[in-house]
Amino acid sequence: MPITALKTLALAAGVSLIALTASAQSMTIKLATDSGAKGSPTGDAMEKWASLIEEGTKGDIKVNIFYQNELGGQQEIFDLFVANDVQLMINWPSTSYDERIGLLYTPYMLKSWDDAFNAYGQGGWLNGILDEVYSDIGLKFFGAWPEGFNGxxxxxxxxxxxxxxxxxxxxxxxxxxxxxxxxxxxxxxxxxxxxxxxxxxxxxxxxxxxxxxxxxxxxxxxxxxxxxxxxxxxFITGVISANGEFWAGLSDEQKKVVADAAQVVMQDGFDAARTIDAGxxxxxxxxxxxxxxxxxxxxxxxxxxxxxxxxxxxxxxxxxxxxxxxxxxxxxx
Structure with missing residues (x-):
């Protein structure tokens, strides 16, 4: 085969590879919760997260939202999440995959909202522990989505x-x-x-x-x-997280968009939760x-x-x- 033809073929292959890579970076994903209908604080938070991701990736990542019970019960939806059938969640996780998730439900660990912020806010002392636990079961921990103290x-x-x-x-x-x-x-x-x-x-x-x-x-x-x-x-808090396999497949730019958007949602949660609870x-x-x-x-x-x-x-x-x-x-x- 002539050298020119070989060069043309190589160029075509290179162009195809670039097109394939670009295509692989465009996707439609599922964001779900186990607790919260459309119009609830959880539903609103999911919609904001999805909107920030779609806007930040210029539509390369499209997000379909599934509210409470639309994909099954609490355990079923967590199973889907671990299996990467759901890519993003704001949920109240089951301890069925790792009992260390029960750390979230430690009784009388916190007494005030200030305690909670110090534990779960960005850089909080609990976040590093939870990040490691989540990683061990194939999930990416972003942070807390706080609600308040239970009763x-x-x-x-x-x-x-x-x-x-x-x-x-x-x-x-x-x-x-x-x-x-x-x-x-x-x-x-x-x-x-x-x-x-x-x-x-x-x-x-x-x-x-x-x-x-x-x-x-x-x-x-x-x-x-x-x-x-x-x-x-x-202190009841949902968790903002991603499936680890999905996360690993994102480009660095996409990871930044998804993670930054999660931090916005978390901070909004802390800013609004006390007022919502009192209301x-x-x-x-x-x-x-x-x-x-x-x-x-x-x-x-x-x-x-x-x-x-x-x-x-x-x-x-x-x-x-x-x-x-x-x-x-x-x-x-």
Whole structure:
């Protein structure tokens, strides 16, 4: 074959390779959540993240959004995420792949919003630990999407003491150490998927929900609950993350866009969460839900009891090294 023809062929091959590479960098991906309908704070955050990604990549990455229950229940959607059938998530992750994710649900680790920001804000002491845990299960951790401190929402009655808690059975998610925390607080527990919680409260299978900030209990259960007791056993935060295989396939420029957009969403979350939470306290009161907020001194003996009972379990299941970091940084009760 003449040299000119060879050069032409090589040039054509080079052009094809460049076209193929450019094409490989254009994609349509899925962004999903396990909790949050369109119009919810989570839904709004996902829409902002998607918009920033599409704008920043000039449309090379198109993002399809899937809200709560559109791709399945809490465990199903996390399975899809780990398998790279979903590429981005703002979710409340299951501990089924790695119990160290339970670090997110450490009871009475934080006491105030300032504690939470120091732990989860950019460069926070918890973020480095969670980044390593996520990496080990093939995911890329970007940061927290904060909601606030949780409590116990019940119908008929609420508990002011460990003794009164013993007569109440409450729903908790299927994540360690959610059930263990409430049991140490004196409650009976039932691990129930989020999608089944309303029916479980309505039919009396449980007396209430004991995992969420007031937003969720107001939005989904306000017709069935009478009380919201802000027991503050956990600071509830979603996680902003990406599938690791998807992440590895992005160009450096695309990675920067996705990560920077995630940081914007996280910061927006911290800026807005306290106001949103306070607003839902007022909404709950307006519809007749009695709101109870125990003082720090009321919570201190409960917090110490829960720590004494649950943290040693976490040493065994999450790891002594991680829990030593928690002990070194946790709030004082």
């Amino acid at each position: 116990v929402a019940t119908k008929g009655k609420y508990a002011k003491s460990l003794e009164e808690a013993a007569s109440l059975k409450v729903r908790v998610p299927t994540m360690f150490p959610m059930a263990e925390s409430l049991q140490a607080m004196g409650y009976q527990t039932a691990s129930i998927d989020w999608s089944e919680t309303f029916t479980s409260i309505q039919t009396g299978v449980v007396d209430g929900d004991a995992a969420n900030v007031i937003y969720w209990d107001y939005e989904y259960f306000r017709d069935t609950i009478n009380y919201y007791n802000r027991t503050r056993q956990q 839902y306290v007022e909404k709950a009161k307006e519809v007749g839900i009695e709101y109870i907020e125990p003082s720090d001194s009321d919570l201190a003996p409960i917090a110490r009891k829960v720590r004494d009972e649950v943290w040693p379990q976490m040493d065994k299941r999450i790891g002594q090294e991680i829990m030593d970091k928690v002990r070194a940084n946790a709030a004082e009760f």
